Amino acid sequence: MQQPFDLIIIGGGSAAFAAAIRANDLQLHTLMVNGGLPLGGTCVNVGCVPSKFLIRAAESVRHTMHSSFEGVQAKGAEVDFKQIIQQKKALVADMQGRKYLDLLADLQYVTVLEGNAAFVDKDTISVNGETYKALKIAIATGATTAIPPIKGLSDIPYLTNDTLFNLEKHPDALLIVGGGYIGLEIAQLYNRLGTKITVIEAMDCVLPSESRDVTDELTKHLIAEGVEIRTATTLSRVWQEGRAIKAELASNGQRLTIQVTHVVIATGRKANTERLNLEQVGVKTGRGGHVLVNEYLETNVPSIYAIGDVNNLPQFVYTAAYEGTTAVSNAFQGINHKVDYNVLPWVIFTDPQVAGVGLDEHQAQEKGIPHEATTLPLTEVPYSIAALDTRGFIKLIRNPETDHLLGARIVAPGGSELTMELSLAIKYGIKVKELASTLHPYLTLAEGVKLAAMSFTKDIKKMSCCAG
Incomplete structure (x- = not known):
């Protein structure tokens, strides 16, 4: 057993760093254990930063190719796709350094450990064969793409947002499985960069949680740009033939086979909780493995909190950081601040x-x-x-x-x-x-x-x- 800490944070993303900074301000001896993505988590490495960079790059290409003004002739742009991706990688590395890694030097009460954590009991975890104890533990392991059980999927090199944005060779044709916000952002940006896009969505409209006036309006403009959208459609099976990937789609009892170069899975998110051994301590989880928390960010187990994308609250980087700060304040200062997302933009x-x-x-x-x-x-x-x-x-x-x-x-x-x-x-x-x-x-x-x-x-x- 290592020397006890005041706080253990399992994770190394936005929620974890916000919690660590707050804990350091309170002079709490804190252990941050990161075993997933590089420090910085989803947002900076594979989410917000790279996707928005690529969206802006694609937008600039779009503007050079289309003009509504009669006196402006849009003559297009020369696009070096590999260079775009390399610049994206440089930006990610810079942001990760400035907003995460460089901060560690000032966090004198925080120790960072690389490895996968698992609960031993409600105040003890094991990492790399060693055990660590703390008064409070915050789970901040984030979420990742939920991979559906599609026949043949495991036999092809399918992509998610974790891997797509590192592809330096321009993809000729993408099949995007899922018409949520991630799938649609990917669809439009790669379409604007010259990739043939097909989006399939099992529900009868994209963004199915939104009202039809919203989804119909967006769908209209995406289709006008050349994005093919097939709703009420599922992927039955996939297989590879040479360098091509064949995909069998099912819609209203009909079958259709299309050929693409890549398949992108964007069918929702699941919590990264499989390795935590939550059943050992009885922490309750809900749909997608997301940890259930109350308005104070507490789990059903006293002294254990869950913050960021791993819990059952809205999944945004700004809510994750807010939850990290709030959970530490609630846990150690007795503030009892309630998280309220009724007015969340x-x-x-x-x-x-x-x-x-x-x-x-x-x-x-x-x-x-x-x-x-x-x-x-x-x-x-x-x-x-x-x-x-x-x-x-x-x-x-x-x-x-x-x-x-x-x-x-x-x-x-x-x-x-x-x-x-x-x-x-x-x-x-x-x-x-x-x-x-x-x-x-x-x-x-x-x-x-x-x-x-x-x-x-x-x-x-x-x-x-x-x-x-």
């Missing part, structure tokens, strides 16, 4: 982006909250009209009895930038009429929030510019 980085905060109409209906919605197409937003890009809409949902904003859904280029105003309006009870009466700069996308708020009571099409 989120973004899907397609183009147009899909963004949201709060409730949509269906969620309000399920909760029995009086509600009404208004949808403002970007064809009525001066900024979008001037930019000759009116793809999408801004939808607001309010309680008509109180005029309080309940939520918003946005499909718009750059629409993510609107979410914070709307988040604050919900959080602080700013009424919709106040959003409508507050001055917003003309020819900004933010003005669309004002116009959408006004559209609950006025016909925007019959108003002059800047009218209040």
